[in-house]
Amino acid sequence: MDLSRDTLISLYKTMTTIRHFEERGIPETGQRQMSASVHSSAGQEAVPTGICAHLTNEDYIGSTHRGHGHCIAKGVDPKNMMAELFGRSTGNNKGKGGSMHIADMSKGMLGTNGVVAASVPLAVGAALTSKLRNFGRVAVAFFGDGGANQGVLHECMNLASVWKLPVIFCCENNGYAESTPVSYGLSVANVADRAAGYDMPGIHVDGMDVFAVYEAAGEAVARARAGEGPSLLECRTYRFYGHTVFDDPLSYRTKEEQDHWRSRDPLKLFREMVVPEGLVTEEELNQMDDEAEALMEEAIKFADESPMPDPLELYDDVYVDYPVDMMRRGANMDI
Amino acid sequence: MTTDIMSTTVDREILYREAINEALRQEMELDETVIIMGEEIAGGAGLEHLGIVDAWGGPFRTTVGLIQQFGKERILDTPLSEAAFVGTAIGAASTGMRAVAELMFVDFVGVCMDQLLNNAAKMRYMFGGQVKVPFVLLTRIGAGFGSAAQHSESFYSIFSHIPGLKGVVPSDPYTAKGLLTAAIRDDDPVVYFEHKGLYLDKGAVPEEPYVIPLGKARTVRPGKDITLVGISRMTWVCTEAAEELQKQGTNAEVIDLLSVSPIDYDHIIDSVRRTHRLVVVDEDTPVCSLASDICARVAEEAFDYLDAPPSRVTAPHTPVPYSRPLENNYVPNAARVVRTVQGLVS
The missing domain is CATH 3.40.50.920 (Rossmann fold)
Incomplete structure (x- = not known):
């Protein structure tokens, strides 16, 4: 691919920021004993990076339980994300959501989501809004290989195809739904094969190669923007860690398999493909790694120094308008 | 004219189902972001070559005539995919529309409950107040019509139980129109329960739009x-x-x-x-x-x-x-x- 130096720098910067967020933020969250429900996307950085590079702040994405990478690629500030993981009032969601619900409506980020494939119709709905109001925006619905078997996804692919909505269904196939291999639960060889059932293009790409993702996503996004309807883009990728921070992936994956995919680390592949071309140097990439590391230090400091929510915020934002008395009446609350 | 917000003394009488239709029509006229989606809400939507775009107007004729007035962009007859279209309505509501979705019978809620429970009800709270979800779910309750176990339940209590949702149970044409107008204008998700045994009840209803406050008996x-x-x-x-x-x-x-x-x-x-x-x-x-x-x-x-x-x-x-x-x-x-x-x- 013929990409500008600026684009190359931007792609790498996003990937290394995601990597550093996962490598630092998740253990730091664990040390603060905030949550066990945190899912690392380390290893999968090329997918959100290659796709969101084609989106603006006005475009929408719906994300998954493994969504930190989607957030960062969509422009959500890692400082606020870290604060959200630490349960602080400066978090994107004021500490109300945590890792599985990070949202930033100012960036078109419709939330990471704790229910598999549940965010897909939200993205489809955002695409409908765009179409009806002539916003010219597109929406990306991220889901995993586990989500590929959820009924709501299939209903949504049909609906989006019937209504020719500007949406890209993006399957991040990392090979495992929790511990269950994709081969066990999928009736077809590739998730992308299922696009035929909904009369949309189905593309299968190497999800460790950010350029392959970038190129395929460019076509799908262009098709959506042109009003030609949805696409299904499957990116074959791998998560370097377990389903959550607690499971040992070697209980269901072989070391050989893990080593193989580690050798195809998307940041490493990027270096191998880009540095010999001479547009970006090894030193510049190292410097971006250092900057990402510094950003995480800053984010952790910001989060630690931020206040916890006031206990009375328990009752805030349940509704736009509802009597607070009705939320605690009869519950014998302390506050 | 109206003497009390909870009742009326106007002479004009219409049916409960007509009151619902009138509220939908008037709110769509007043606010172009209001859309409706659901199964058979127009009916025959795919038969334009026959000149038929409104074969049913909904199974109980509550949406009759709306597609002729507002077009298929805003009256979105859907495939039989409740999870998809209810979720899509919630997504549209959270990004700038006032979305109304019709679930034909409340008994069918099982197939789309996740979207109501985990997205509509919780998004605003989970997201720290970043989003409003002006979404209305129209659905139907009521036994007594020989429709048996899967078309007759009155499951409003399930929705009362869920923080983040509101719910209304209009009992006559006056409350049917006033509560639906209020539900559509409300910035929170509201489930609106139509009773099948009331559709042909006639009662006084003012012609102009009016609101009955949510949460009041x-x-x-x-x-x-x-x-x-x-x-x-x-x-x-x-x-x-x-x-x-x-x-x-x-x-x-x-x-x-x-x-x-x-x-x-x-x-x-x-x-x-x-x-x-x-x-x-x-x-x-x-x-x-x-x-x-x-x-x-x-x-x-x-x-x-x-x-x-x-x-x-x-x-x-x-x-x-x-x-x-x-x-x-x-x-x-x-x-x-x-x-x-x-x-x-x-």
Whole structure:
């Protein structure tokens, strides 16, 4: 691919920021004993990076339980994300959501989501809004290989195809739904094969190669923007860690398999493909790694120094308008 | 003209189903971001070559004529995919539309509950207040029509139980229009329960748009000896029972609940403090029900005023049966209410 130096720098910067967020933020969250429900996307950085590079702040994405990478690629500030993981009032969601619900409506980020494939119709709905109001925006619905078997996804692919909505269904196939291999639960060889059932293009790409993702996503996004309807883009990728921070992936994956995919680390592949071309140097990439590391230090400091929510915020934002008395009446609350 | 926000004295009378249609039409005229989606809401939507774009206007004709006026961009007849279109409506509502989705019968909620429970109800809270979800789910309740167990439930209590959702149960054409107008204009998700047994009821309805506030009950019959609380069509079972009770010397007050979230407990408690007795008449099943909840609340907050146990007349804890004698016994009726009241006042 013929990409500008600026684009190359931007792609790498996003990937290394995601990597550093996962490598630092998740253990730091664990040390603060905030949550066990945190899912690392380390290893999968090329997918959100290659796709969101084609989106603006006005475009929408719906994300998954493994969504930190989607957030960062969509422009959500890692400082606020870290604060959200630490349960602080400066978090994107004021500490109300945590890792599985990070949202930033100012960036078109419709939330990471704790229910598999549940965010897909939200993205489809955002695409409908765009179409009806002539916003010219597109929406990306991220889901995993586990989500590929959820009924709501299939209903949504049909609906989006019937209504020719500007949406890209993006399957991040990392090979495992929790511990269950994709081969066990999928009736077809590739998730992308299922696009035929909904009369949309189905593309299968190497999800460790950010350029392959970038190129395929460019076509799908262009098709959506042109009003030609949805696409299904499957990116074959791998998560370097377990389903959550607690499971040992070697209980269901072989070391050989893990080593193989580690050798195809998307940041490493990027270096191998880009540095010999001479547009970006090894030193510049190292410097971006250092900057990402510094950003995480800053984010952790910001989060630690931020206040916890006031206990009375328990009752805030349940509704736009509802009597607070009705939320605690009869519950014998302390506050 | 309207003398009280909870009732009207206008001469113009229309059907309950026409009141629903009128509220939808007027709100779509007033606000171009209002859209409606659902199965058969137009019907025949794919048969444009036959000139048919409105074969049904909804299975109960509540959306009749809307596609002709507003076009298929805003009247979105959907494939049979409740999870997809309910979720899509929620997504549209959270990104700039006022989205109305119609779930043909509340019994079908199982296929789209995740979207209501985990997205519509929780998004605003989970996201720290970043989003409003002006979404209305129109759905139908009510037994008594030989439709059996999967088309007859009155499951509003499930929705009352979910923080983040509101719910309304209009009981006549006036409340049908006013509550639907309020629901569409509201910035929170609202579930709107139409009762199948009320569609052909006729009543006074002002022509201009008006709003009945969400979360407010109304007293439809004043009385001093006992408070009867009706939910949806059960309000009229209560008034029928009250007429019979009057003949027996018992003066019953009847409250029409109108909202199942928030619940207007204060209106009920104020009444019970005067009457000292309570019966809640609920077409839903009795376990963990709205009737149970209201009785518990009254027992907690008005215990000293009570002269008899707060009581309930409800459907039994069974699915809705098909055969007429079975179904007739399932749905609460005035005779059961009268008998229950007799046991409390004697």
